[in-house]
């Protein structure tokens with residue numbers, strides 16, 4: 001196989017996994033279950049998880065397609081670390097999903113629709129992106145420091161924890 005053909009082949013594989021995410025986004029709307037978002041997670045060329053957005057179906061504001069797929073993939077692989085996994089999402093991730101992707105250590109994101117496509121469809125994540133950029137005191141969300149010293153005890157405990165030593 002020439003380099004060029006191999007590249008095409010890989011591109012086809014990516015498109016096939018993206019289609020799984022896109023199909024999930026379409027089915028979610030057609031079935032009346034939810035909003036037009038889907039995601040798939042792949043490891044070493046194998047589909048590990050796929051999900052549509054389940055916010056309305058599950059009454060869970062955090063159940064965006066990417067987060068839902070991450071939960072399934074972690075259950076499936078019995079780990080919280082998705083290093084080496086790739087996520088295909090029908091739309092550029094919102095700030096919550098982007099953060100979840102970082103926390104999961106997923107290495108690559110392929111996205112279909114852009115943030116502005118989503119905004120045009122009435123899903124505007126831009127407000128949250130703007131909030132994140134602001135200093136805490138200027139955000140619409142009231143965020144108030146409280147009981148810092150008491151809260152720090154847990155960090156002192158963590159310093160002695162065998163789980164911490166296992167992780168480092």
Ligand SMILES: [Zn+2]
Nearest residue numbers: 064094096097
């Ligand atoms: Zn999201």
